[in-house]
Amino acid sequence: MAESFRQQFREELDQVKAGIVRMAGLVTESIPRCTEALLSGDLAAAREMVEADSDVDSASLALEHKCHQLLALQQPTAGDLRELLAALVINYEIERSGGLVVNIAKSMRRIYPVELGPRMRGVVTQMGEESRRLFQFAIDSYAENNAGLAAALDDIDDRLDRLNHQCLALIISSEGTERVERSTGIQLALIARYYERIGDHAVNIGGRVRYMVDAWRPSQEVIEETTEDDHVNETGERAGE
């Protein structure tokens, strides 16, 4: 009797995980779709993406509710409890990432019909690829309970941060044929930030996966280190790097 309860609970946990992976899949696919719409000035695609986000939102709500139900009714402990708690946060991170993709699509509409110069296009292409890759790794680590991969995400994210700075530098220093107009520049800076934020969400998902698998939590040193990094980044920006 207890066995079948246990089994049923396990199945429900698996269902939650499958639901989260499915929702994440929608977001992972939307990132390159959005980058392409941005680079080719495809307004129709941008609109589709803005409308499709409601699927992600409703999926996220349903999953959150399911997790709450399981917590209340099943009162899990230890590993199972960590799994559900992690799932709740990961669910939120994915939903936020979906929102960021919508923001990119909307910014693209504000830039339209300005065409970007090749160097800017190159940086945007790379940011799109890096953020998609990072997000996919994060989901893979969750689906496979792979704490090693989850731990590596922070380092992999460095590249995306550098690209973000590169983009900002390009906007500030643009001139001649590649000159970027002020309003376009502002939107581009926001777009770069959105991509970078998607990467940050991916790193957060990695952190929760580590919690789920190893009960790992960031130590005080790590928190201080990360804050220091942020300060360095800001200084770097101000110096016009």
Next chain:
Amino acid sequence: MTAVVIVLSLLLGGAAVFGAVTASRCRRARTLASRLLGDSGSDNAQATLEECLVDLGGRQSGLVRELSESETVRHLLEGILSRMVQGVMVCGDDGRVVFRKYQKSLEASHHGQALVDAAVERVLKKVSGRVLTKEESDGYAVMEELRLYGPPERLLRISAFVLEGGAAALIEDCTEQDRVEVMRRDFVDNISHELRTPVGAMSLLAETIAEEEDETTVDVLSKRMISEAERMTSVIEELAELARVENDPEGERGSQVLQEVVVEVVERLTGAASQRGIKVSVSAPDDPIVVLADRLQIASAVHNLLDNALKYSPLGGNVSVRVRKLGECAQLEVQDTGIGIPRRDQERIFERFYRVDRSRTASSGGIGLGLAIVKHIVINHGGEISVDSMEGEGSTFTLKLPLLKEVFPGCASEEDAGASGRETILRGIADDLSTS
């Protein structure tokens, strides 16, 4: 004496009872046996238990044989299905999954598989949710296309249809089909545009000249007509070169030192390079790298790549040409720091008439055949060509050719070698049009 009589009668009585019981059991067994054997054709109502057991044994081995045969058939069907489609899912009337088999390539990525599962569920629901008439259910199918960015980028077609007792969904990979369709459409568009534009311009100019009285205007217009005619001529010249390369793939083969070919081409383009202030650097080993090739064709290929590099580089930029030996192949790289090629276009730039951005290249005078010609030359020589590029940073074209050796296979993949052809242009067009 009496005791003996009693014992004897007891024994007899026991024997009689025993006999009666056994007899009734035998009768029951015989009835059962004859009932079991009833449909096997034996009309012997007095069938023995032995016959019955033998028959049962026979039927059991028959069943075992049938089971293993159907198992073999099932494996066979699964094997065939996996060659034809990416995945199959069958579910019964109640919606429970009865059979599910996805190919490894489909299961490679978590998010990809999750999306495919979601799509399969949707189509199955559409098919089984409806109450269908007999006529409808015979041919009724629902289809959904799913474009996955992967990587790798794929277009999947998911179709579901009604089966007796349930529904089935098939997942097919239509990426190649779709790619060829897009190629075909664009090719026809491009070729007709290339020919129509100058002809249209010429006829318009001719009409205007016919009406025009003023001599200076006539002079200006006729000069424009001549330049349009020249443009058409150059289009036809390039088409002719493509045909030459395809018709005469061998050319005049001889041993060529790659370094010499490169130096010759660089010298030819020095003027164009200095005009744009571009510095061309060549790096190659002193050891001669020898290939078996037609001098003119190889030189034309290198010329084309270098010319492109110069065209799309910024003024005062750098172009570098590198020649080296890599394993059994000679490798030539042309690298520029120009505007690069968008991701979308990278896989298509070797198509005939394909140009990344018409407005960008129209002024450069190209009609999009250059790289197609280079590709054919390279493949004819048993080599391969590839490009690596990032917008805003530049492109690197890599050309590989087999080194001249006694016994040695080409270093191109088998597919490329097979695709090279002795096709004429027309047959090439026909092939493109009919492949779908």
